[in-house]
Amino acid sequence: MLLLSLFDGKKIPLDNLEHIERNAPDIIVWAAPAMFFFAALEFIISWKQDHKYYEKKETFGSIMVGLGNVVVSALLKATLLYGAVCVYNLIPWRMTLNWWTFLPCYIIFDFCSYWAHRISHAQRFWWATHIAHHSGEHYNLTVSFRLSWVQDLKIIFFLPVAFLGFHPIIIFVVNQIAILFQFWVHTEYIRKMPRFIEYIFATPSNHRVHHGSQEKYIDKNFGATFIFWDRLFGTYQPEEEQVIYGITSPLPKEKKANPLYLNFHEYLDIWKDVKKAKGFRKKCHFIFGSPAGIAMRKKEAAAAR
Template identity: 40%
Template structure:
């Protein structure tokens, strides 16, 4: 198995340089309509990104053990050649789409991913606002390992996918020429994904390619200016609270639930799920004729 680089670690200098350039661009050419930068928000995003490096290293221990076990059990083997790497990148992007979509529609998974959507700004530093509980992602890629993709090759493809997505977190790039917009995930498509308007919610899950969204009915074009953040925003810059606030909300809802069905719904249904309201039965009022006057 050839040594494949960790694309994220190798790209950190480029992340820093491009972020600085974007900040300078806002200083030179302010945009009153753009979300722009705010010091505390950007610091929180960068802190979340640095923290995720440490936590991801921790989560890799059990994940690599599981992937290695699956890889050893399967007779399939995919060689690492230039053309197979391209196919693996395509396959990883396909499974990324379903992982990303799953993390929006299942609340316990959303508790991990909500971190990335918690900023009301949309700039290159927002791309660094990564979760600390990414242990929820690994099951979506087991089919790739079972098909003979080496865990190290999957790690490379995942890191390449993440690096690609860095540049789409900006308002400084308008729509690209139509062929690019049709095939690739672009800043315009990803602005829709980070928006909190009703028509934009749970749209444009693609990592590198937007074609998955077009195929599976989750695509929405950018028509009106997005409002970034959550439908219920959090008022904190504390990285620990940013990383855990939805888990705490789930725990509160589970404690307050009156049935096991509701408890399961609070964990495994969508983020906005509410139990059906129980309406008390109202006894019908019998109609009576008026009494005759005395």
């Protein structure tokens, strides 16, 4: 009976979307003051201790990318909710709005996030929606603000969550909590945590590895909240040597504070490569090939000239 009542959700009238939007909490907006406070606190401590975890242009770029992402997310909120409601109304196994459905939704959402993240590193088209987050050469709390303005293209990887029948408000809350979780892992100040936490969660130590540009760290530790996905699928790497942050082809120093460049430079590079490439197959390779492989071949070609 409990299972039957769980899947007894009623269709949401589309003309009631404004009510749903008002009742979908903007958790990230509420949390923003605390996030900026802790980022400012880390900056002050880092400056006083002369740790050089922050760099002026890069930090400004992170903040501008973050503010732009907030604007984009606010503009897309109604559209994304509308889509979630349409899917919810389409399927017959709709779940009712129950608080305890948050946990299974979160776990499944994080599983989808692992694969979306992994594919974002495996195919250049999707890497272009993610590279802004990795282009920083310093690791601090403001790096969590560097979320691409076009990252919502990856919503396609999260459709299974909607088609499982979770209520749109639950999905909306899960998405925001998942984003907020990733704030605290972008710091040098939290080193290794207790072993059982390091084994289950994407801790600062685990996530620092993911931002590393060394060969042993590249394309490792994709888990957003849970690191056991990486252990399960063979992409886990513990933090060993000091991490060197950033991408394998560092950005020009004069561009580090430019949010437009940070968000779209990879698309420009893709366009240039596709224009130069001869043949459909090579053009597709520059769009969907491995970003690491393409970068390596371009470096080798440049060195051979």
